[in-house]
Every structure is written in C-alpha cells, then in structure tokens.
Amino acid sequence: MLAHPEIDATGLLAHTSTLFRLGPDSYHGQSHWQAVMCNAVELSEALEGDTAVAVAFALLHDCRRENEWRDPQHGPRAADVAREINGRFFDFAPVRLATLCEAIRWHDAGWVSDDLTTSCCWSADRIELRRVGIEPARWGFCGATWPVAQRILSRGGAVQGAGGTW
Ligand SMILES: [Fe+2]
Numbered sequence: 001m002l003a004h005p006e007i008d009a010t011g012l013l014a015h016t017s018t019l020f021r022l023g024p025d026s027y028h029g030q031s032h033w034q035a036v037m038c039n040a041v042e043l044s045e046a047l048e049g050d051t052a053v054a055v056a057f058a059l060l061h062d063c064r065r066e067n068e069w070r071d072p073q074h075g076p077r078a079a080d081v082a083r084e085i086n087g088r089f090f091d092f093a094p095v096r097l098a099t100l101c102e103a104i105r106w107h108d109a110g111w112v113s114d115d116l117t118t119s120c121c122w123s124a125d126r127i128e129l130r131r132v133g134i135e136p137a138r139w140g141f142c143g144a145t146w147p148v149a150q151r152i153l154s155r156g157g158a159v160q161g162a163g164g165t166w
C-alpha cells in the first residue's frame, strides 16, 4: 500500500471497505479504488497537484455506492464520509478538506475542473472507464491531465464489461 506522510491509506481503505455494500466483485469496489489511487498518484506527482487529497479521493469516492448503475447521490454520501473522518486517517485544513469534498461530491457530474487537484482526481477515475467498456475521451480531461492520462492509458488495461458509470 502507498506510503504517504499525510495519509493512512491502509487504515482508510479498511474503513471505507466496511462502508461499501456491493461486494468484492463490484465494478466500483476496492480494486477500482486502488487503480484510481495509482492513477491519482501519477497524475498529481507529474502535475504537482495535492497527492494526499487525490489519494483520499480515490479511496473514498465510490465507497457509498448502493448500486452499479445510476446512483446520483453516491458522491454526496461519500463527501459526508470524508468530512466525518477528517482527523482520523488524514487531517486536512478547511481549504484542502473543501477541495476533497467537492471533488468527491461532483465526481460523476461529467464536468472538467479548473482546479488542478480536482482535475487529477476526476481524471484518475475516468481513466478507469475502460473497466466498464468505455474508452476515456479527451472531453473528460483538462489540458494538463490529458497528456498524463494518455501516458497511463498507453500502458494498456483491458477493455471489459459492458456499459457502466463512474
Ligand atoms: Fe462514482
């Protein structure tokens, strides 16, 4: 598991796993979170975004999903979790916590953010659309994250599944 001085990723993963209802084979479960985390680290380190916030996003953003398809409230529910556990697995001051919570809350809205850390978070998630059979497209990335995303995507990753959501 990733070692970052500002975040207990192992503890956070264990905690969010206890909240997740869809089981180990879910498209939106732990293997997805860890893939998003790897992308988030690569994106935020390459672009000098906030890596700790991006890692927290990865391990939290889908933890309160209640189905595999349409669940528009899963972002807001996960943002509530982030607020509740600040000070436990990470300890972000208000501005960073707000960035994290807003990134989580709106991650499936289909937007592109001007905020670099938020864009790293959303890009890290969208790169993983391949797992549900959707090839990530340029429109889902900002100008900064797209070249890094292309580098990650060029390393492969099987297209599988059929249809799906963030
Ligand atoms: Fe999601």
Ligand SMILES: [Fe+2]
Binding pocket: 028, 032, 036, 061, 062, 125, 166
């Ligand atoms: Fe996701």
